[in-house]
Amino acid sequence: MPDVRTQLNHVRDLFRGVGIADTFAIIENVAELLRLGDAYQPPRGMTQRQTQEVRQLLEGAADKVDGVGPLFDRHLLFRLSKILPGGRYPTPRHIVSMIFRIAEVEPSHRLCDLACGSGGFLVCRGITDGNVERTVGVEISPEWVRIARTNAYLHDVQARVEAGNALYVCGPKGELDGETFDRILLNPPFGEKLDAGLAKEVVGWNVGSRSETVFAALALSRLADGGRAAVLVPSGVLSGTGAGERELRRRLVEEHDVEAVVSLPKDAFQPFSSLQTHLLLVRKRTQSQDARTWFLQVESDGYPSGRGRDLTIDPPSFGDLPLIERVLTxxxxxxxxxxxxxxxxxxxxxxxxxxxxxxxxxxxxxxxxxxxxxxxxxxxxxxxxxxxxxxxxxxxxxxxxxxxxxxxxxxxxxxxxxxxxxxxxxxxxxxxxxxxxxxxxxxxxxxxxxxxxxxxxxxxxxxxxxxxxxxxxxxxxxxxxxxxxxxxxxxAGSPTQLLSDIYKNQRLLVRHVDNLLGRLELRPIAGQEGPAPLLGDAVPFGRLSPGQEAVWRRVRDRFENLGDEGQEKAALFTLEEVDGVEPATVASDITRLTVGLLERMGIVMPVTVTDPSTGNSAAFYRLVTEKDLWLLPPKEDPLGEEGVSEQGNT
Ligand SMILES: C[S@@+](CC[C@H](N)C(=O)[O-])C[C@H]1O[C@@H](n2cnc3c(N)ncnc32)[C@H](O)[C@@H]1O
Structure with missing residues (x-):
């Protein structure tokens, strides 16, 4: 009997056979198939027999893992092994369920996730009473909105998932304007830049533009009386000196009950991010006399450290999370x-x-x-x-x-x-x-x-x-x-103790070095929504013509895997390779001009490769990576401390 992984590999191969190789595209197709049943339109080239085979493989796999909901939520979504542009990834489910439990969400509560991605927090509910108003999500990416809706549907959870920027959706005349929630659970995007003016208008005070700070403030502003928010934040929110972060903390401490701050291990979000993340558990002030704040540190979340964790299964060991849950509940x-x-x-x-x-x-x-x-x-x-x-x-x-x-x-x-x-x-x-x-x-x-x-x-x-x-x-x-x-x-007492301490420190050091190496080879900074940092505040992509955008999309994907670890580096490419016209002999003007533009914007760089035996040279380009940016001489930061950020999960 093939196991679930083998069956899903087979599904993947069937899609690859018709030219759909990207993991997220395969997940999107499977979501459509599971949601639409017989009405699903298979991709071009996939025969009826193959579509039927995919269906049977999914049914067989679902039988082995308690149904199609868990199959989708755990086994399919977590075939993704890297963060997608825009800070998109499913929050690891051991973190989601711990947060859901310590936030003590009750069936009668109105629950909201303002950046719901795949809907991890929404499907925890298990509510099937038909009241969609009780489980609400917001998500900016149309693709992920579809994923969240499918996920809820497959779990029989009736949820309302609003598509759009949470700042608009919650803002004046937005779909959730004026609405409040008993529980807001949230893993917001980190390191994205939002419209500071709009954020101020919606939140009611000047919170700045960092997405993690804005989302935390938005969550606080949408809590019902006595409501509770559980928000994942990077260290910058807890100790950064930017004006928005300082004011957020003042409001947290002086106007709310901060029930707990839980520091999660650096690897808790692997393989998507190695940034240290903390859970902020906050209650709308209840005037309790004896308010206290727990400061907790999780040393192990039960999975092995590093990128190679299998998130499709439960943590292999207890770790600290169940104890933290007990402390707080x-x-x-x-x-x-x-x-x-x-x-x-x-x-x-x-x-x-x-x-x-x-x-x-x-x-x-x-x-x-x-x-x-x-x-x-x-x-x-x-x-x-x-x-x-x-x-x-x-x-x-x-x-x-x-x-x-x-x-x-x-x-x-x-x-x-x-x-x-x-x-x-x-x-x-x-x-x-x-x-x-x-x-x-x-x-x-x-x-x-x-x-x-x-x-x-x-x-x-x-x-x-x-x-x-x-x-x-x-x-x-x-x-x-x-x-x-x-x-x-x-x-330290005995030599054994000393050696064991040295060994522990060594392991810690190796982890830090791995972490740094990992960051150097992160995906090139070329997300569709995020301009390269060299551009400062300019947002050029909105101004590209459709033809230029098509070239940019082909350029953006030019990176290659460095091995099993899932690390990537920018790949060399020629103008002809990103031209998109067959046969690729001479690049069109639009490709030439667009790549030239990207080069001037600091997003790609020219590379000349010379064969030492013949002396012949060939011209290539490649995406500028984080490594290149690190190697640039430091420049004056005109923004002062606001500009020094503990940047996000890209
Ligand atoms: C880390 S993911 C959340 C993952 C989610 N908890 C899950 O379990 O799948 C952050 C999500 O925020 C979304 N997002 C980013 N900016 C947003 C905005 N302005 N409004 C709403 N959603 C946004 C991203 O598209 C992404 O899906």
Missing amino acids: VRDEEVEESLPEDSPRLGIRWMSLGDGNVRGAVVQAVGANVISSAERFPAVGDEAAFVLLTVESMFGQGGDLFYVKVSLDGGTAEPLEEDPQQLIQRLYKPKSTDPNPGTSLFFKRADPVRAVAFTTGGRALGVAIPSSSTGPPQHELRPSRFVGGEEETHH
Whole structure:
């Protein structure tokens, strides 16, 4: 029995056989076939028998994966292995479903995704009550609108997907003008430039033009009372110094409840992007007295690192995401243990993942208490590794300290009956010159902490701090400001430990180097919507004639694969090759003039190749790539800090 992959390979080959080789074009065809059934018009050259064969292959594959919805959403869409121009790619589904769950979307909620792409968030709903107003998407690309509608249809989810620029659709006289939503879930395009004037008009304040900032602001402005937005953003939104980003953060902190900022691993969006991305979970202000913000760092999302992850299957290991989900969705009242029992100062909740094993803990301060330190101590003799927490009353007068020892071998917690120094002396017998054997786990600043979350391995997942501590001047929201990067307070012990640390660092370094190499060979900067950065603010493509545009489209695709890793580089081409006229002997004037224009615009560059044996030279062109741009001498940035951007997912 062929497996799903083999069956889909066969479908791909049937389309390739009639000249449709591009993965996205094949997905579009399959979407049409699945949506239209017998009314589907096969591409020219595909016989009825072949169309029938495609149908049977898809039916066979769907039977193996719980139906045609999952087949399309997981197995077909994730045959795409690179980001498409305009920042288009399906959000990896393990991220989508985690966000859907931590946003606590209920059936009665009105849900919206303002940049819905393939409709990943919409199909999570599983609502089949016929009320299309409850599940709403907006998408600028007509092709992806069709994909999203098909995806919803195949999942029996009744959804309204509006085609168009979200700024127009939500703006005055737009289809969603004045409408609000209980939940807005969003993976917006990063690094695109939007119309700042229009953004200001629609959002109501001057948010600038960066797509990620504008979309985050738009989501906030469309929340219903008590509504919640979960928006994926790059680091620039959390700490950038551009005016739009600063004002967005001020509004987030002062006018909303920022419930959590979750930093995802750099590889979480591979193979589409290696940019560090964070999830911002925000609630329209509910006037809660005790608002706190969780800052969480995910070390592993359960897939192996790098580009070669198979997103058609669930993550092969647990990773941190299920624990993060528990931290954010389990309510305060679900505290399992209070310490001390008679007048609790701490509440503890153990986290397991349904297999009976304790995998972590959330410890929260009760009432006017705060946690002022959390240190992890190594196992010694019969004593398992433990975390030692210090609790203080916000109004206490020194001396009012309470210590709790949380054992990491499966979870027990008890108040410490002796002085911590005595405990350390008793267990580790340090000499007076030895450093403290503990490792400070959570705190990077001396802010009072309301809660901490850690794994039973003693790794910090994050801290919750009073939202007021994220205040001015910068309202900086990066989790690394509060958590992570453990501060070693003792020297590495054994040579084995030292070697293992060196090995860990080495691996980290290799990942960073890979990352940089990957970026150097990214797809040429030649998206249809995005002018090359050398052009500054000019948008030339709207002014090309249809003939010029056709040449540009052929030029745009001139890149080649460097191997299995999916990396690409700009390919050499001749004028004749992009002429599009058969036989390609002499290029037409329009091709010549258009390529000349692209060269002056800094989008392509001439390359002369000389054969060393004969001395003969041949003239080629190739697209200018990110690598070329990096190699340019630095130039003055007339825009100041606005121009220094942590650019998007192209
Ligand atoms: C990262 S993708 C979203 C993927 C989506 N969450 C999914 O699961 O497929 C971002 C999407 O935003 C769309 N987009 C870009 N600019 C837009 C705009 N101004 N209005 C609406 N959609 C836009 C892109 O076409 C792209 O499909």
